[in-house]
Amino acid sequence: MSLVELEELEVAAGSATLVEGLSLRLEPGRVAALVGESGSGKTVSALALVGLLPAGLRARWRRLVVDGAPVSDTPSLAPLRGRTLAYLPQDALGALDPVMRVGRLIDEVLETVARVSNARDREAAREALLAEVGFTDPRAVSRLFPHQLSGGMGQRVSLAATLAAKPRVLLVDEPTAALDASLRQSVLEGLRGLVEGRRLSLLFITHDLAAAEAIADEVLVLYAGRVAEAGALPDVFSSPRHPYTAGLLGARLDRGEAKVMAGAIPPLAERPEGCRFQPRCARASAACASQPGLLNGVACFHPLVAR
Numbered sequence: 001m002s003l004v005e006l007e008e009l010e011v012a013a014g015s016a017t018l019v020e021g022l023s024l025r026l027e028p029g030r031v032a033a034l035v036g037e038s039g040s041g042k043t044v045s046a047l048a049l050v051g052l053l054p055a056g057l058r059a060r061w062r063r064l065v066v067d068g069a070p071v072s073d074t075p076s077l078a079p080l081r082g083r084t085l086a087y088l089p090q091d092a093l094g095a096l097d098p099v100m101r102v103g104r105l106i107d108e109v110l111e112t113v114a115r116v117s118n119a120r121d122r123e124a125a126r127e128a129l130l131a132e133v134g135f136t137d138p139r140a141v142s143r144l145f146p147h148q149l150s151g152g153m154g155q156r157v158s159l160a161a162t163l164a165a166k167p168r169v170l171l172v173d174e175p176t177a178a179l180d181a182s183l184r185q186s187v188l189e190g191l192r193g194l195v196e197g198r199r200l201s202l203l204f205i206t207h208d209l210a211a212a213e214a215i216a217d218e219v220l221v222l223y224a225g226r227v228a229e230a231g232a233l234p235d236v237f238s239s240p241r242h243p244y245t246a247g248l249l250g251a252r253l254d255r256g257e258a259k260v261m262a263g264a265i266p267p268l269a270e271r272p273e274g275c276r277f278q279p280r281c282a283r284a285s286a287a288c289a290s291q292p293g294l295l296n297g298v299a300c301f302h303p304l305v306a307r
């Protein structure tokens, strides 16, 4: 059974629609990647799913079922947040309380959310959590304040505090963005291990296609607030059908030569009618002035590969 079934999410700011028609399923023990350039709507979609949109933005959906229970609106997500659905922001270190030692940060979640009332049990649980996210000396780390942590350490501490509440679904936002190659690899392996060991469902939000490829089973490619392409990651990455997906993958392959896909995501006020990728698309035709629906996993009138 899916842990999350989301149909047609829409996120709006006043009369402007930031994200529309986003549907996804998150399964236990599986990783779905939400990819796209900066400004594609990845983070606001994740924030909407955990009910943490900033003031001024609102979300609605046609259908949302979390762990078997229907969720009708954003306020109904509050009791699920942390316990069932957890979100790890990109700046995980900055989100930690600067005056609390790591041990206290994690103990607070164990005490208030996981209801571990005995101090000795909390200590054992905390040390197990810190070991699970890759710390070899959990006791020493427990004594540190956030300002004494590196970015990678802060991310693992945040992950340990998040896992203390035993969520079933984890949404992680650009967890590898600020890491060097070796740390990036260990974070990806650690997350994959958690997904398999705990049967977690992971939504991995990234602009880094190589990271998505290293960890994800499924992929959704977002462009200017709409899904351009979705499907099993090996299929999508080996034979992309949407010109945007192909452009992203091509830019990745040519990264060593600093070649990037031409153009940029249009600002909200300048999104074209119909397919929003038109100004950057070599395959655009008059038909593309209408909005393509998502058909067999691709939203394009002239897909690159017929399936």
Ligand code: SF4
Pocket (backbone or CB within 6 Å): 242, 243, 244, 275, 276, 277, 278, 281, 282, 283, 284, 285, 287, 288, 292, 299, 300, 301, 302, 303
């Ligand atoms: S619908 Fe048209 S403009 Fe949009 S990606 Fe497909 S071919 Fe290009």
